[in-house]
Amino acid sequence: MRTLIKLEENPEVLIVSNVTSFLNPTFVYVPTLDYAIKEDTKFFKDTYLKDNIISISGYLEGIDEKLYNNKLTKVYKIHNDYKEHNLKRLRKVKIKDLLELQKLLEDNFLSNLSNKLKGSFKDLVVTCFDEEIYEMNEFMILYNNYKEILKMLDLLRSLLNLEVAYIAIKNTNAKSIKKVRSIIGTYPNLKLVLLPDKYLMSMDENVSSYLNLKVDDTLVLKTTEIDMMESLIEGKFLDHKYITVSGDALKKSLIIDTKLGVSLKEIEEEFLKIKPCEYNIYYNGYLQGEKVNSEDLIITKDTSSIVFKRKEDVEEECINCGACNKICPQNINVLKCFKDNLRSKRCLNCGLCNYICPANINLKERIKDD
Ligand code: SF4
Ligand code: SF4
Structure with missing residues (x-):
């Protein structure tokens, strides 16, 4: 990891x-x-x-x-x-199998989400936290709709024929943990897991590795995705x-x-x-x-x-501190890329090099390869 x-x-x-x-x-x-x-x-x-x-x-x-x-x-x-x-309202939909759920998503132009459900999975994890600093959408959806999220997660687990599904929350998020703990006992096949409050934790490979699951066998979804499925099933636009x-x-x-x-x-x-x-x-x-x-x-x-x-301070001269190389989660030689004007397909666009650079250099824009 x-x-x-x-x-x-x-x-x-x-x-x-x-x-x-x-x-x-x-x-x-x-x-x-x-x-x-x-x-x-x-x-x-x-x-x-x-x-x-x-x-x-x-x-x-x-x-x-x-x-x-x-x-x-x-x-x-x-x-x-x-x-x-x-205006007319939609009716609630009864979903009997995974194909019906996929069709419902596709009919509502959510093909990307529908495609994520294709494949055979041994594990299912929903990550209920925001990666970016200053973003709280995932937190707020779980906080306000925790009952619906757990119900939908359990339905998806059964559609995927899985024994267990995990709901993963940051261990610093006391408010959501309390809400989920108050009802998770009614879902014997759902498990609450607490993850450290670290940037990029919700990436598939990081979540899987932290929970000792095989990344190729694990379906990782976000709270927003579970919420969208639940809304469509409940007949909401x-x-x-x-x-x-x-x-x-x-x-x-x-x-x-x-x-x-x-x-x-x-x-x-x-x-x-x-x-x-x-x-x-x-x-x-x-x-x-x-x-x-x-x-x-x-x-x-x-x-x-x-x-x-x-507006940040203007870009200054690189001081060769090497902090960008040390922080890059992909082990890209960021400094060399910057100095030699090279781009890297391995760049995740995570922005950590910009975040750490004391010279305010916009490294990400120069290195990521679209
Ligand atoms: S944005 Fe790209 S180059 Fe910069 S730290 Fe992230 S992965 Fe590395
Ligand atoms: S972090 Fe910024 S100042 Fe330090 S080596 Fe990298 S580009 Fe240069």
């Missing part, structure tokens, strides 16, 4: 332990179709345009250009008409999700339950208080995410966090 480290978090970035709801935005945005449609076209909530769900009902107000999954994309701007209450908006450039960090397709601008105007400072915005994590140049980005099913980070 790799040597893992605990990341230091900036105490200024306090993440609250409640969820802010944003389920009635004024606008949502979805990528356009390949053909023209009339102005004022009516869109219905929880219908799909290609594989993108429309999360509100409303009218087409125009076409815009936004950062959608971090790419500049033409999008429809849909104005909310707040008439969701007239996946038109909203938890995201964490945090960082030392904000006066207060938030976990927001937001409709998909909302723009960060609208979230900012509604909820965020930005400190008077220069800042960068990181999409999907400070360590593993990408710096984005615009606040005009859209929340999609792949968004997990937005970090408003005070």
Whole structure:
């Protein structure tokens, strides 16, 4: 197993332990179709345009250009008409076997998740913690939905014909441990395991190695994935999700339950208080995410966090300290790659080299090989 480290978090970035709801935005945005449609076209909530769900009902107000999954994309701007209450609800689904669950996921454009269930597994682990500093989505889903998560995990265990499934929680996460312990006794085939609070712990090979399981025989899923399966079975649409908006450039960090397709601008105007400072915005994590140049980005099913980070000091000369080489979990010779302008396919994009570099050099961007 790799040597893992605990990341230091900036105490200024306090993440609250409640969820802010944003389920009635004024606008949502979805990528356009390949053909023209009339102005004022009516869109219905929880219908799909290609594989993108429309999360509100409303009218087409125009076409815009936004950062959608971090790419500049033409999008429809849909104005909310707040008439969701007239719409049909889905029915609960009875799942008899794994194929039915896979089909349900595929019908809802979750093929990646469906594919993860293909294969033969001897063990199943759900990891209920966030890797990135300043992210608390996984924690919050477990905390709020622990009963549903355990029920779904037990169902998945039986669909996979496994004797036991594990629910893995950080050993520092006392609140979730208490909740899970209060009901796990009713599930004789589920086992709670506590993992050290170390960065990259939830990677398949690290979890498996820590629990003495064979990585090739072990299915490792996240709380969010179990939650999505449970929601679909219960007849709920996946038109909203938890995201964490945090960082030392904000006066207060938030976990927001937001409709998909909302723009960060609208979230900012509604909820965020930005400190008077220069800042960068990181999409999907400070360590593993990408710096984005615009606040005009859209929340999609792949968004997990937005970090408003005070502008770091400028890059300085490398002092040859070797810290980047020592910390790299892939044992890449980061310094040599940096100096000789080389990229490495083995790079995990974990961001640890950037995190440790005293000269603030953006090593990750220079080394990862897309
Ligand atoms: S980002 Fe890549 S090069 Fe940097 S520490 Fe992680 S694996 Fe190593
Ligand atoms: S951590 Fe930064 S300063 Fe130290 S050797 Fe690596 S690149 Fe140079």
